[in-house]
Amino acid sequence: MLVSGAAFAQGATPATPATPATPAAPAATxxxxxxxxxxxxxxxxxxxxxxxxxxxxxxKEKAAG
Known part of the structure; x- marks a missing residue:
């Protein structure tokens, strides 16, 4: 969630970050x-x-001395 927020803050178009985030959210759940x-x-x-x-x-460390 913080990552997508950072993407929006950087001035990315809302469609670009939303597309990867949408499938990722249900997968994570x-x-x-x-x-x-x-x-x-x-x-x-x-x-x-x-x-x-x-x-x-x-x-190993003990054996090495």
Whole structure:
């Protein structure tokens, strides 16, 4: 929403920013509705993956001296 507002502020024609924004808005809503049930699992997986990566890097650094 802020991006389209910035586009209007720059003096772009209203039709140009509205065309890409219109299909994007329903798509975003649809994605959020779909993801709603998986958010917790996704976040959990992300945390696990991140911590595993950190541990791997730490082991490499430790081994390197």
């Amino acid at each position: 649809k994605d959020n509705a779909t993801k709603g049930t998986h958010t917790k699992a996704k976040a959990e997986h992300k945390r696990t993956h991140r911590s595993a990566h950190k541990a791997k890097v730490h082991r």
